[in-house]
Amino acid sequence: MVVGDFANEVDVLVVGGGPGGYVAAIRAAQLGRKVTLVDKGELGGVCLNRGCIPSKALISAADWVQQLKDAARMGIRVNGDITVDLPELMKWKDGVVKKLTGGVATLLKGNKVDVIKGEAYFSGPDTVRIATEKDSQTYQFKDCIIATGSRPAELPSLPFDGKRILSSTEILSLQEIPKRLLVVGGGYIGLELGTAYRKLGSEVTILEGTDSLLPGVDPSLVRMVTRRLKKLGVTVVTGAMVQGGESSDDEVKVTAQVKGEEKTFAADVVLVAVGRKPNTDELGLEQVGIQKDERGFIKVDKQLRTSVPHIYAIGDVAGGALLAHKASYEGKVAAEVIAGKPSEVDVRAMPFVIFSDPEIAYTGLTEKEAKEKGYDPVVSRFSFQANGRALTMDAADGFAQVVADKESKQILGVQIVGPEASTLISEAVLAIEMGANAEDLSLSVHAHPTLPESLMEAAEGVLGHAIHMVKR
Known part of the structure; x- marks a missing residue:
């Protein structure tokens, strides 16, 4: 700190306003802490601005185009060529992003979180230097959460040029x-x-x-x-x-x-x-003594504490699966730990979703992983070809698969490839987190005709009495 530079004192400082940072800030504020959030870019981070949301908007638009092309199978014919006005599509996509980022700003304001647009650099174990467009000031914090996310990895042999x-x-x-x-x-x-x-x-x-x-x-x-x-x-x-x-x-x-x-x-x-690289190389972490692994990710414990106990790291910078929902979950845990609650990372079933065609979603253990952990697994797979709703959607490729323990019938994992797998996986996550067995899932009445019936049928297959597939 230079002579004459008096530090601005803050209670909880959150560095990064993505799905981890803004959630951590709001949760800490809900728990009575005074929170300041600093982000050098747009609120919402990569996920809302340059990742999850804009990519899914583009994917949804592309799916509409493909459905129009395939509609002839249903007797629906589009006269003339299907044209895509990409600038208009991008304008619509940007509107979706703007609506969501505006919502984040409103939530932060509503929870009385102070937001600073600037770049933070650690100058000591409890201080950061924040550079804005106007000036640079020192801030002293009691607790800090690092949530600076990640960026696309570059190939040295094929560097980005922003044009081609x-x-x-x-x-x-x-x-x-x-x-x-x-x-x-x-x-x-x-x-x-x-x-x-x-x-x-x-x-x-x-x-x-x-x-x-x-x-x-x-x-x-x-x-x-x-x-x-x-x-x-x-x-x-x-x-x-x-x-x-x-x-x-x-x-x-x-x-x-x-x-x-x-x-x-x-x-x-x-x-x-x-792949992606963690944004940990321009924070001044060496000034603080925060330990990183060989890939640049910050090392944390089950409560997201770094090697400096009052500084936490969440989301992509903390390694593991680079998922927006993981970052949000960790943001809540870190905020609760700071507020004195006995919270820690305890996930039995993290959902993974790929918006491919058809969609892929999975959680828990695969059959191979179950065997490696000492279980005697039984696997039951139900095809969407036998699901009435999937057929009426003209989207019957794929299956829902349940992995369960042979003796207890406890559900260990679920893998889905097919229509709306991204939505279906949530039922599987809840089942595993609650310690449900195949009977719990099979005895839960599922509406007909719906896609979730496939999970029910797969669970019944574990028990040996699935109605809509032949027992092997």
Whole structure:
């Protein structure tokens, strides 16, 4: 602190206004603490502004286009070509984002959270320097929550240029549908956005370095998505290790080693989606002694405390699954710990959702993981082909699968690939968190005709008396 610079005293300082930070700020305020939130960007963070929400808006619009194309199967015919006004679509998407970010600002104001637009840099174990457009001031805090999120990882051999080689941020703001889109990375981000642009009219090729799309996801779920990509006309190249690329005025050429052979792929736009990096390198954490792991994520305990006990870290910067809902959950835990409550991270069933076509969602243990943990699992799978609602939606590809302990019939995990899997998984999460067994799920009356009946049927399959599938 320089001579003559008097620190502004704050109670709880939250650094970052994304789904972790703003939730932590509101929860801390609800518990009686005086909260100040600082964010250098837009309230809502990456999720609301450059991630979850705008990408799902784009995906929903693309699904509408595809449904119109497929409607002929129902006797509905669209005369003439289907045209997409991308600038208008982006304008609509931005309106959705603006509405939600405005809602966050209203919630923070309503909970009397002071908001500062600026960039925070730790100058000591209980002080930060906040630089705004006007000045730079020192703030002294009692407790602090770091929630600065993450950013797209860059390939050294294929750096972003913001014009033809894009991150997931720029691809969400295009004003023209690229004729040829090359996606580097077959994880959930590349798959979701690649599929959306294919439905909007792009020729799409996905390059993935491993042997399969969506590395780490149950192969039986991935197979359904891979089959659908083939029907949509998406080219998928696995075992493709990108070596570099050259950008010109009218195209990009990317070279990759594909199973020992060098190949070149040309495109109008390249989306590089190879993971994310934590925003921990420009905070001055070394001034505080906060420990990070080898990848730059902040180390925390079950109460989200860092190596400096009165400083907490939540969301993407704290590692683990990089999920907005995980960040929000952790934000509540950290706020409650600061308020003196005995809260800690205790999750039995974290939901994972991929907005592919069809959607993928899973939680709890897979059959393999259950065996590794010493269970004797029984697996029951119910196909959406036998679900009346899925058939009436013309969306019967996929299945709901329940993994349970053979002796106790306790539900250990659920995997779903199919229509509205993102919504269906919530019932599974609740069942696992409450320690439900297959009988609890099967005896709960499910409305007909609805998609959740598939979970009920799969649970009945665990018990050996499913009505709408033949016992194997």
